Amino acid sequence: MKEIKNKGNLKGKIGQMEMMGLAIIVILVAVALLFVVKFMIMKPESALPVVNLNIKANNALNALVKTNMPSGEETMAELLVKTSDPTDTVSFDLAEQEVIKILDASNLKECYKLIVNDVSIADKTQGFEDLIASSSYFISSEGVDLYEVKLYLCKK
Amino acid sequence: MSEINLLEKALMEKRAQMQTYETILVVFIFIIILFLGMIIFYKFTAIGLEREVFEFELEKTYNMIGYFPSLNEVSCSYLGTRKDCMDILKLLNAELALKNLPFYDDKSITVKIIYPSRNDLECSKTNLETCNFINVNTATATTDFNIVNSPVSLYDPVKDRYYVGLLEIRWYK
Numbered sequence: 001m002k003e004i005k006n007k008g009n010l011k012g013k014i015g016q017m018e019m020m021g022l023a024i025i026v027i028l029v030a031v032a033l034l035f036v037v038k039f040m041i042m043k044p045e046s047a048l049p050v051v052n053l054n055i056k057a058n059n060a061l062n063a064l065v066k067t068n069m070p071s072g073e074e075t076m077a078e079l080l081v082k083t084s085d086p087t088d089t090v091s092f093d094l095a096e097q098e099v100i101k102i103l104d105a106s107n108l109k110e111c112y113k114l115i116v117n118d119v120s121i122a123d124k125t126q127g128f129e130d131l132i133a134s135s136s137y138f139i140s141s142e143g144v145d146l147y148e149v150k151l152y153l154c155k156k
Numbered sequence: 157m158s159e160i161n162l163l164e165k166a167l168m169e170k171r172a173q174m175q176t177y178e179t180i181l182v183v184f185i186f187i188i189i190l191f192l193g194m195i196i197f198y199k200f201t202a203i204g205l206e207r208e209v210f211e212f213e214l215e216k217t218y219n220m221i222g223y224f225p226s227l228n229e230v231s232c233s234y235l236g237t238r239k240d241c242m243d244i245l246k247l248l249n250a251e252l253a254l255k256n257l258p259f260y261d262d263k264s265i266t267v268k269i270i271y272p273s274r275n276d277l278e279c280s281k282t283n284l285e286t287c288n289f290i291n292v293n294t295a296t297a298t299t300d301f302n303i304v305n306s307p308v309s310l311y312d313p314v315k316d317r318y319y320v321g322l323l324e325i326r327w328y329k
Contacts (some may be wrong), residue, residue, distance in 0.1 A: 036200070044213065048211070048214065048215055048218055050161060051218065052218045052304070052306075054219065054306065055221060055222050055306060056221075056306045059225070059306045059307050059308055059309075060306075060307040062240050062241075062309050063241075063308055063309035063318075063320045063321065064307075064320065065308075065319045066241065066309045066318040067309070067320045068317045068318050068319075069269060070271075070272040074294075075318070101270045101271065102320050103272045105270040105271060105273065105320070105322070106270060106307040106320065106322060107305050107307075108307075114242070124235070139221060140168075
């Protein structure tokens, strides 16, 4: 009878040890999975797209400001200077129209904002707040006034 | 007493058999899990490597978008000073000048004139006023390409006018 009781105790102990072994295996698998998640799935976000967008913004602004208008010798920079005059709505409307035409064709996902001296000429950001700004481009008019032009692109 | 012993012995043998089966089953399941793990690891590694190659090529192309317009072979200049634009006449003849550069084999480079808008026509020396794209280089491969582009300023030295262009670089797998 005592022998049978001892055997029962032994079985219980073996069961406990197997449970411990199982628990250790589960912990090892969980740790391995954690490593997989950390190193393979959760890769740090690359800064490349942001750098590229910044290059794009600077290139687009440079091309936009330098370009000649199709009708005549006037450049976009000269037209943008004219928009600072609040009474000249014709120039403002023309600048807005041409800027939208150029930036829509420039493959910028149609999400941009062009600002001349804090006045928005074209805004297609639709309340999108995650924007990348180009470097400021300064236009000098009659060698005296400086007009700051900036282009913002959406980071989406 | 001997009957009990025999019974216990038979029971022990059965238990031993059961334990052997159990061990075989555990080893079998372990091997299956090991193989599954190896397959998943291989897949993850292969996907990771593919992604690394893609990101490397993307980085190279982003760099190229940055420096290509300022290469002496294509950029415009005035009295020896380089300006931030690409010369259309230089672009027309760039193929020969750029032939020996290392990026030339696997990338197609196209410059499109997007403003003022024009009809789809490849540029040559005779149709600069009406054309809208210049193929600076055409890679030999043509399938499975990725594309990176950026607006650029184009200068027409004949008419002394600036246009807005789109520099497109395609690379192939």
